Amino acid sequence: MTTPLSSILLVLGASFIGSFAAVSLKAGADRLPPGLLALFLSWRIGLGVALFLLSSVLFVAGLKHGSLTVLYPMVSLGYIWTLFWSRLFFGEPFNRSKVLGLLLILVGVSCIGLGNR
Amino acid sequence: MPLVSSEVSESEPDTRAKTSAAADPRSIGMVFLCTLMGAAAQILMKRGANELSGGDLAGILTNLPLIAGYACYGVNTILLVLALRRGHLSVLYPIIALTYVWVTILSPLFFQDPVNGWKVAGVGLIVLGVSLIGVGSRE
Numbered sequence: 001m002t003t004p005l006s007s008i009l010l011v012l013g014a015s016f017i018g019s020f021a022a023v024s025l026k027a028g029a030d031r032l033p034p035g036l037l038a039l040f041l042s043w044r045i046g047l048g049v050a051l052f053l054l055s056s057v058l059f060v061a062g063l064k065h066g067s068l069t070v071l072y073p074m075v076s077l078g079y080i081w082t083l084f085w086s087r088l089f090f091g092e093p094f095n096r097s098k099v100l101g102l103l104l105i106l107v108g109v110s111c112i113g114l115g116n117r
Numbered sequence: 118m119p120l121v122s123s124e125v126s127e128s129e130p131d132t133r134a135k136t137s138a139a140a141d142p143r144s145i146g147m148v149f150l151c152t153l154m155g156a157a158a159q160i161l162m163k164r165g166a167n168e169l170s171g172g173d174l175a176g177i178l179t180n181l182p183l184i185a186g187y188a189c190y191g192v193n194t195i196l197l198v199l200a201l202r203r204g205h206l207s208v209l210y211p212i213i214a215l216t217y218v219w220v221t222i223l224s225p226l227f228f229q230d231p232v233n234g235w236k237v238a239g240v241g242l243i244v245l246g247v248s249l250i251g252v253g254s255r256e
Contacts, residue, residue, distance in 0.1 A: 022206060022210050023206070025194075025197060025198050025201055026201045026206040028198065029198045029199070029200075029201035029202045030201075030202070032198070032202055036195075039195060039198055039199075045198055048198075049194060052194070076214070079210065079211050079214065082206060082207065082210050082211075083207050083211075085206075086205065086206045086207035086210075087207070090205070090206060090207075092139075092205045092206065092207045092208075095253055095254075096253070097249050097250055097252065097253020097254065098207055098208070098211075098250050098253060098254070100246075100249055101211060101245075101246040101247065101248075101249035101250035101253065102211060102246065102250070103246070104242045104243070104245050104246030104249065105211055105214045105242070105243050105246035105247065106246075107242050108214070108217070108238070108239045108240070108241070108242030108243035108244075108245075108246060109214065109217055109239065109243065110239070111235045111236070111238045111239030111242060112217055112221055112235065112236055112239035112240070112243075113239075114235040114239075115221075115233050115234070115235030115236035115238075115239060116236070
């Protein structure tokens with residue numbers, strides 16, 4: 001089964017947008033005053049939710065066609081982007097266990113993609 | 118207003134974690150719960166989608182599994198945000214990959230999804246990866 005380029009671009013775009021959703025939620029969470037209501041009033045959290053919704057729509061559209069073997073590993077690229085943004089925006093350190101752990105997750109998700117063919 | 122700025126304005130109370138640990142154990146617990154909610158949401162939504170015939174709006178709005186699935190996603194997001202208050206994004210976010218583990222384990226119970234070697238290997242590797250990130254971030 002060949003995977004159309006449009007599916008690859010949709011899934012890559014979705015993983016990229018999803019990683020910014022995580023950044024926006026984190027930025028919102030860091031500025032959150034106590035109380036549950038504040039959660040619904042934060043524009044950063046609202047933006048994060050909107051980006052997550054957008055990325056899930058793109059994922060569904062992308063995964064409709066093409067091979068899961070190719071597309072599933074791309075889905076989990078979102079974790080890699082997020083590792084970079086965590087360092088860039090929040091100054092969180094890279095360390096060996098984070099990089100190795102993410103690689104294991106990536107290979108694991110790829111295996112599940114192979115198993116779902 | 119910038120999305121990410123290094124300082125917090127005086128009007129907003131600073132509730133950031135003061136500890137040097139990469140993640141509060143409560144935050145890790147909350148993200149763990151998040152993955153269970155996420156898996157429940159996916160299974161409910163798949164069940165709901167299987168019941169849908171055609172794409173009429175009335176059918177979607179009265180589809181209980183689908184509505185319950187969305188509700189799970191709502192709780193999921195609230196838990197994630199609360200967790201992110203006390204922990205590093207780079208530690209907490211990868212834990213969400215456990216959702217794949219629960220969905221892969223639960224799918225054979227709810228749908229005709231056979232288990233195979235690839236899935237077992239994938240589940241094992243994800244658990245290992247998430248554990249490694251967790252353990253490596255304790256110091």
